Amino acid sequence: MSEQKLYPQFRNAAEFIEFHCNKFSDKPAYHCLGQTLTFAELEEKSRSLAKWLQYECGLQAGDRIAIQLPNITQYPIAAYAALRAGLVVVNTNPLYTPREMQHQFSDSGARALVILSDMLPKFEQIKADTGIENVLVTGAADLIAPPKEKTHGYHDFVAALEQGAALPKLQPLTATREDIAVLQYTGGTTGVAKGAALTHENILANAAQMLDRISQRCAEGEEIFVCPLPLYHIYAFTVNMLALFSLGAMNILIPNPRDLDGFVKTIEPFQFTGLAGINTLFVGLCRHPGFQALDFSSLKVTFSGGSALTSAAAELWQSVTRCPVTEGYGLSETSPVATLNTFDAEEIGTVGSPLLQTKVEAWDEDGNTLPVDEVGELVISGPQVMLGYWQRPDETAKVMHNGFFRTGDMGMVQANGNIKIVDRLKDMIIVSGFNVYPNEVEDVLTRHPQIIEAAVTGTEDDKTGEAVVAHLVLAGDISEQEIVEYCRQELTGYKVPKHVIVHKELPKSTVGKILRRELRDQPVPAAEPA
Template identity: 50%
Template sequence: MSSPESCVVARQLAELGHTNLYHLLEQACRDYGDKPAFSCGADSVSFIALREHADAFARYLRHEVGLQPGDRLAIQLPNLLQYVVTIFGALKAGLVIVNTNPQYTAPETRHQFSDAGARAVVVLDKLVPLVRGIQADTQIEHLIVTSVDDWRNPQEQSDAADVSRFMKALAVGRTLPEVEPERGLDDIAVLQYTGGTTGVSKGAMLTHRNLLCNVLQAVSIIQPGEVQYGNETRVSPLPLYHIFAFTANCLASVFTGFNSVLITNPRDLDSMIADMKRHRVTLLTGINSLFVSLMAHPEFDSLDFSHLKWVNSGGAPLNVAVAERWFGRTGAVVREGFGMTETSPVVVASTANTPYKEGFIGQAVVDTEMKIVDDNGNELPSGEAGELWIRGPQVMLGYWQRPEATAEVLTTDGWLKTGDIGVIDEDGFLKLVDRKKDMILVSGFNVYPNDVEDAVMRHPGIRECVAVGVPDERKGEAIKLYVSLHDRNLTEAEIIAHCREQLTGYKVPSFVEIREDLPKSTVGKLLRRVLRDEARAQAGA
């Protein structure tokens, strides 16, 4: 078991005196003032201006919309300046934030709004028809509507009594009485919904303490001299409704005084490249599939990476071959991290001051314990694979209104059962082998898809890949590999031959299917579950 340093972040939190997340912005205004806090396209907002906008929005939410501390406010927006104003306005008003994917379907949106009991939503104008279609099945009483270009071309007219325009709300809010957060460390700050890959989507209850501690844990990996608080520019393509970006690119960036360059649509690589040329980029947060896509862009090598100090990867496993290609093209090492919605999210991080171990992510952040257990919950020795359990101040309270689901993953002494198969070595470095449910049993041997995928990605002609298990009469399960290619001339037989060079016999895929693209989530995570279900349906399972 890896042991944490004792109560470091608790002491830091006490020294800061912060009792809720809004205090991060108040501190940033004192420390960084008029420096840029967030940029989006050609627009930006300073820390002081962000506080002014957030305060006005908080007043509007409390006095005009009638929301009270503890009420839930849904946010259904892409990365925009309006998003960060909404976040800190909601925190100032003492509300609980419900981050919502703007690409959700009507049933997904209905479930999340209804389950959270959200009374109002801040929503993109083009999504209003979707919200109207499901509103009767929810507790939504008020819509605050914004447009992508509101910051530059503000719209103030609304067409219904229960609809306000975002920019009008800011203007009205400035005339209303001041409000106070009225929330403490152990109150819920965010209901962050899981992806629902193991059943119905559940809201992880993350408190102000959880998230403040995780901000301190995340920045603890930065060593003196590596970056300058208040003088760095971070490109932030991951959506803020995702917990990794919410904590790292929003909350932690405010704490450190970084200017976060928000990418509204990371799939529009031309615009993202233009944004990267507009700024002196020193930090970048991404995901494996984004690094692949950027490196395939014809203008990638024209970007100036000479000031790039730190590249973070989170939200999905980082492929070793992709990281090596990135380093070869940019000279910057990609530092991987691991976390979960249920852990606010950061658990493990790689730093410039820890030795590199191929295949291992890194060590637990401060005040975090990890252990590997067998199916009976018994701790296993270092080097043995089993389920990863985590304990620390960033672990959620539980799942919103789901005590049985909470009891399934949280032990009475505070351990979170992750469902991930991992290995911890003698130095406390974590390697994630796979999800329990993704393991493939081939002729009695456990095969973890990540092992297969890492080997496959060593071939320079392969762009992305996913390995899944399919029923096999002889082996029990066989391995099917889905790939997309850089080299369109690469054949299935050549891919199998490459696998035979890289993998022991039972790990070699029996089937290969080449596709133009592989399915991904809205944050760019390869959807193994979708391909696994499809492959098993085709096999008649």
């Protein structure tokens, strides 16, 4: 395995950004809310903002800046500006509660914040408990129709761009590949969120690793990718804002992917060639009449990541779009992509093979490497693996061993080299001593034509220790007994749900991932299916 640095010509992400902005200067880079921004315009606006951050805010190299925006063009402008100014980007979910905002801002030590105007009331509640000194506010449509007057007492995004353009040259950047570029908070669905410290090396390596695969199918300067996954999520941050950006692709930003009517209307005029999503999005789009009527003749890449791809979602997507789903796997701690299926040889049920310079193994409880086809904890090593958790050496020590990151995911390395994820270690249910992996049961459930969504959790059981609980969203009339009988035909007895709970909708993260944790906390009815 070669240990040569990926993208060796760049000392840091700022040089990477500037090089590609100049290389593709006249091509469209981002489209959002009816407005298209070229690479040249992106370079100019991000440079102006970077200067403003340096001169007007007095921010120094290594200072942290939180960006709390949805998928609007201001996001890449702010992120590229921050990196060009030598700052560390703290990606922040716009839907966070004040408590979550306060934790992330304080834990990261952020000195500046770029925030959507709609979020200001939440920030006002906690600003005294943070170290944030400079707040930059934007409305979603401000780049299209700049506000005539400020309705807040903070800095205005558009005004900062104008002021920055008149400032002296950008101060030279001294960041090296080993310096931190991004703090990506993770663990919010499992406990207190920790900041995965991703270096310039990590994110540049992962962009190069993904480009190595993407280039097998996509051409430089010709692609149009739909981007519904949030840019504050490390997947879209690295894959869309770095890898596809370096291919000269145009990204169509979708601010609110749950508005399927608006989603379809946004992408309808384009001969889009790629899209990344997850199960719930694939199914929702494929059930939308307007989406079904679109022209998919140019679509050649559909990526899936973030949650396990069900066979039902993959089959539905391919039947509607004629494009197979190529599933990958990664985590915030791996910048994020570690594995990806091979184009034209996708193996549904696996997450494909490790990327360039990446090693994936399955370990037993003692840290020994298991043979092929044996289930253990998946561990990853490679240039995209994080430096560690921000200011949490104890937490870092728990997950880093001999250069490998312990994922907490159970899986196996198949004889063909593809990696199969069985489930999260903590989500595993033990019924009478037998291991039940929710992903497997969910995959069976969602194949039933009357079941739209499924999530499987465990609950305490006097006889078996734990019992399987199926949480379902239904498309039509079907009884609990019919569901259980269907499962008995497809699953060994101990895997069959003992409890079935029907919901109008399942709780999801902002990325659309079903939150099993919230379902586990809900009471389970005493009555059982016969």
